[in-house]
Amino acid sequence: MTETITLDYANCLSERVGDHGIERDALHHAAAQMSQLTASLNETRGTGWERWRDLPFDPMRREHVDPILKLTEELLPRTENLIVLGIGGSALGNIALQSALNPATYNLMPRDQRNGPRVFVLDNVDPNVIAQTIDEVKRVDPKLERTVVNVISKSGETAETAAQFMVLRSLLHQTIGESYGRHIVAITDPEKGTMRSICDREGYVTLPVPDGVGGRFSVLSPVGLFSAALCGIDIERLLDGARAMDDRCSQPDLKRNPAAVLAWLLIEFTRRGKSNHVLMPYANSLYLLADWFRQLWAESLGKRFNRAGEEVFAGATPIKALGTTDQHSQVQLYREGPNDKVIGLMEVARFEREVQVPGDLDVEPLRYLHGRSIAELLNAEKSATAYALMESQRPNFTIHWPAINAYHVGEFLQFWMITTAYAGLLLGIDAYDQPAVETGKVATFGLMGRPGYEEWREKVRRSLEGSEDRV
Numbered sequence: 001m002t003e004t005i006t007l008d009y010a011n012c013l014s015e016r017v018g019d020h021g022i023e024r025d026a027l028h029h030a031a032a033q034m035s036q037l038t039a040s041l042n043e044t045r046g047t048g049w050e051r052w053r054d055l056p057f058d059p060m061r062r063e064h065v066d067p068i069l070k071l072t073e074e075l076l077p078r079t080e081n082l083i084v085l086g087i088g089g090s091a092l093g094n095i096a097l098q099s100a101l102n103p104a105t106y107n108l109m110p111r112d113q114r115n116g117p118r119v120f121v122l123d124n125v126d127p128n129v130i131a132q133t134i135d136e137v138k139r140v141d142p143k144l145e146r147t148v149v150n151v152i153s154k155s156g157e158t159a160e161t162a163a164q165f166m167v168l169r170s171l172l173h174q175t176i177g178e179s180y181g182r183h184i185v186a187i188t189d190p191e192k193g194t195m196r197s198i199c200d201r202e203g204y205v206t207l208p209v210p211d212g213v214g215g216r217f218s219v220l221s222p223v224g225l226f227s228a229a230l231c232g233i234d235i236e237r238l239l240d241g242a243r244a245m246d247d248r249c250s251q252p253d254l255k256r257n258p259a260a261v262l263a264w265l266l267i268e269f270t271r272r273g274k275s276n277h278v279l280m281p282y283a284n285s286l287y288l289l290a291d292w293f294r295q296l297w298a299e300s301l302g303k304r305f306n307r308a309g310e311e312v313f314a315g316a317t318p319i320k321a322l323g324t325t326d327q328h329s330q331v332q333l334y335r336e337g338p339n340d341k342v343i344g345l346m347e348v349a350r351f352e353r354e355v356q357v358p359g360d361l362d363v364e365p366l367r368y369l370h371g372r373s374i375a376e377l378l379n380a381e382k383s384a385t386a387y388a389l390m391e392s393q394r395p396n397f398t399i400h401w402p403a404i405n406a407y408h409v410g411e412f413l414q415f416w417m418i419t420t421a422y423a424g425l426l427l428g429i430d431a432y433d434q435p436a437v438e439t440g441k442v443a444t445f446g447l448m449g450r451p452g453y454e455e456w457r458e459k460v461r462r463s464l465e466g467s468e469d470r471v
């Protein structure tokens with residue numbers, strides 16, 4: 001039987017955490033409601049903004065994977081540096097895949113030990129990072145002959161990605177000359193938008209951000225798959241895992257559907273005042289999956305209005321933490337501070353590498369560590385934290401990973417996206433829009449002098465200037 005990720009939610013129940021937990025009966029009573037929501041999601045899947053559900057399935061899967069594999073085969077022999085440009089949903093998935101599935105030291109490894117080029121994801125407009133990255137890329141490849149820029153923007157109008165792209169495009173053009181376009185792979189809307197028209201005009205190779213797939217639900221589309229495939233990640237296994245998880249999360253029976261269980265628990269906890277949701281993997285390589293989760297949960301659920309137009313101020317605050325590191329930083333707060341959190345732990349059964357503590361430092365207080373594996377210590381600390389949280393009546397759950405590989409990462413991604421879809425339905429909000437992000441975008445256009453946005457420039461200046469409240 002294929003191993004799968006599993007969700008252990010026992011420590012969310014009142015049997016374990018008293019009044020701060022959920023009564024088993026309440027969960028049983030939710031079964032009928034959740035099975036209705038499952039039917040509703042099964043009906044809307046693949047339509048509107050839920051086209052992401054079909055990414056792991058044919059024909060969508062083959063439509064994307066085949067061109068990606070062909071392109072990576074062509075690029076691999078001539079690529080030593082891959083620079084990915086994007087932000088938000090156009091970057092977090094890529095970063096998470098690289099850090100989960102490639103070694104922490106990937107960029108430092110010699111070429112013959114890596115499965116692809118070095119990869120640099122620029123997901124901010126920090127001038128230091130952009131300049132330092134360019135320096136490092138040019139140190140290894142001064143003529144940029146072995147460098148590929150992968151720009152990802154559905155709209156092409158996001159100021160951060162547009163500015164990064166203009167910097168990198170110009171650098172490639174000046175260094176390489178007229179054939180510079182061979183060094184650009186753009187991932188954008190297949191039909192419309194500013195990036196689309198640039199690509200059409202300049203003839204870049206493009207891959208689609210499929211219609212009906214929003215940024216934070218796009219990791220299993222070319223947005224996440226292209227850079228992953230070029231850097232040696234097995235994208236077929238990734239999609240196999242997502243597909244298998246999708247099957248589990250299409251089950252009407254609540255007991256067999258992990259996304260339905262987790263969504264119901266987390267939204268019920270939110271209603272009961274526990275609206276801070278921590279995800280704390282006990283594995284460094286899974287930490288940036290928690291970062292990806294943070295955007296998904298925050299942007300999808302944080303909404304002022306419900307679908308009926310009533311003001312609800314819905315949502316929960318996602319928090320990322322790392323075990324064991326944050327046991328020495330956050331757990332004091334989680335156990336003794338306000339009881340307003342649900343803490344999700346992640347545990348890995350088998351690590352790829354084995355490290356053992358040697359027995360040659362023989363001092364009595366440390367002798368218990370002799371011959372023990374580092375993974376055993378890590379997982380003992382995870383169990384100890386789950387126990388300590390439970391003991392102070394702090395609800396927590398554990399996502400068990402048999403191992404860290406592409407299949408289980410695929411399962412994890414689809415699991416959380418479906419959990420988010422359920423959560424959106426439970427809250428009665430639209431999980432697929434982000435109206436509040438707009439104000440910041442247009443205010444930036446105004447401040448940067450984009451024609452048509454002059455009134456924003458004035459509005460922002462007037463509101464912020466002249467403050468004397470500064471020390």
Ligand code: PA5
Nearest residue numbers: 088089090153154155158215216
């Ligand atoms: O999740 C989202 O929709 C956002 O985070 C977008 O991905 C982000 O704003 C980038 O947008 P674009 O791809 O249009 O540049």
